[in-house]
Amino acid sequence: MIVFIAKRAVSGLILLLAISFITFAMVYSGGSNIARRVLGPEADQAQVDAKAQELGLDQPLILQYFSWLSGVIRGDFGTSWFSPESVTGAITSRISVTLSVVTVSIVIVAIVSVILGVVAAVRRGWLDRTLQVGSVVGLALPNFWLAMVLVVVFALGLGWLPATGYVPPGRDLGLWAASIVLPVAAIVIGGVAAAAQQIRGAYIDVLRQDYVRTLRTRGLSERSVLLKHSLKNASGPALTILSLQFIGMIGGAVVIEKVFALPGLGLLAVNSTIRGDIP
Structure with a gap:
């Protein structure tokens, strides 16, 4: 077991290094062009060359990568090229916004999805068909489109909720809840x-197992069979x-945070990409 874990850990580390190097090479290749983007089109070639040297972009790519990697091992991810803010500081100051939205979303998705999946698998009929149609429709609607519709209807039209902005929960819990309702709703619809x-498919597979029929023949109540034994065995695929x-929501937060102007990791990533702030 220890050997197996060690092999998996080493292979995972090698894969992580390979992915990080490929990503690094994609964004850091062309040092002079990067320096020109940082300085703007008005800079002359001498200024561009000086900036490239200052940022270390004149060095071979492999040396730049190992310099970055040594910093990462020490916990230093570099500094923004447009402000004195460190990358670590930029992430830690914004991650709470993203996690608050994503955590609330995944909890709601888990509860609603399990309820709908179990009910559809047990009742079947029109409930099952409705779930399947709703799933197709929900997956077909882009979350940024849903976000804009929610803003138009509930913020601009009805005036019930703020269209943009974020209030930390430590400042006002009620205003915090109001500021994340629409972003969470935009994420939850597609997630559910x-x-x-x-979950419906996993639960149906469990209900077809022989041990479920055995439990019923032994006189266990239907409630116990469905909610205790069957749900427990279907929880593995559901957790996966x-x-x-959860991972997909963190990536999807890039679009959602841009639409609702939430100061989280998504908005940071978008703004940094637009500016060319590679670190």
Whole structure:
């Protein structure tokens, strides 16, 4: 077991290094062009060359990568090229916004998806068909489109919720909840559409197992069979689906935070990309 874990850890480390180097090479190749983007089109070639040397972009790519990697090992991810703010500071100051939205979203998705998936698998009929149609529709609607519709209807039209902005929970819990309702709703709709259908399929597979019929013949109540034994055995695939959903939500927060002007990691990534702030 120890050897197996060690092999998996080494292979994972090698894969991580390979991915990081490929990503680094994609964004850092062309040092003079990067320096010109930082300085702007008005800078002359001498200024561009000086900036490239200052940022270390004149060095061979492999040396730049190992310099960056040594900093990462020490916990130093570099500094923004447009401000004195460190990358670590930029992330830690914004990650709470992203995590608050994503955590609330995944909790709601988990609860609603399990309820819908189990009910559809047990009741079948029109409930099952409705879930399948709703899942297809929910997956087909882009989350940025849903976000804009929610803003138009509930913020601009009805005036119930703020259209943009974020209030930390430590400042005012009620205003914090109001500021994340629409972003969470935009994420949850697509998340439930994907997860509920998968949980339904996993639950149906469990209900077809021989041990379920055995439990029923032994006189166990239907409630115990469905909610205690069957749901427990279907929780493995459900947790896998929800964990993938959580990762996907963090990536999807890039678009959602841009739409709702939330100062999280998504907005940081978008603004840094537009400016060319590679670190």
